[in-house]
Amino acid sequence: MEETEISVIDAALARLEAAVNRIDAVVQHRLETAAEPDDRDAELALMDEDRARLAAALDAASARLAEVTATTGQVGHRLDRAIETVQDVLGRR
Template sequence: MPAEITVKAALEALNKALNQLDNEVDRQVEAGRSATEAEAELSRMIEDRGRIAQELDAAQDRSNRLEEANREVSRRLVTAMETIRAVLDR
């Protein structure tokens, strides 16, 4: 009987260890999958950041051109108003 109990206990311990190993393998596979998904998401975010940075640069360039055009229009309006005043004063 004691030999049967020892073998039975050893088999139970082996089964328990195999279940723990199986669970750990599953966790490691899931962690690897999660890491791969995180890397893919990071890659997409980096691509998005690059695209957004280009769009921002283009918008800033357009804004700068509009500001320059606004200053030029303002300068021309002032010149036209001064010319009109000079004509009216004569």
């Protein structure tokens, strides 16, 4: 064999090895990606649990806000009546 033929064969073998390495990397990536749906499913389940927990907390906070608003309104009404009573008493003197 001539030196040119050897270098052509060496170049072809190098390209073949590079192609095999790329195929190996793609297969490895696909195997890793195939394992990820379980991780994604678990992550989605956790996100759903968090969403449900946050929704319940928001509902509880909204209910508490409604209670506080109602109480504030009642206190305001009582204060208005008390102020009117004090003004009436002071006005009669």
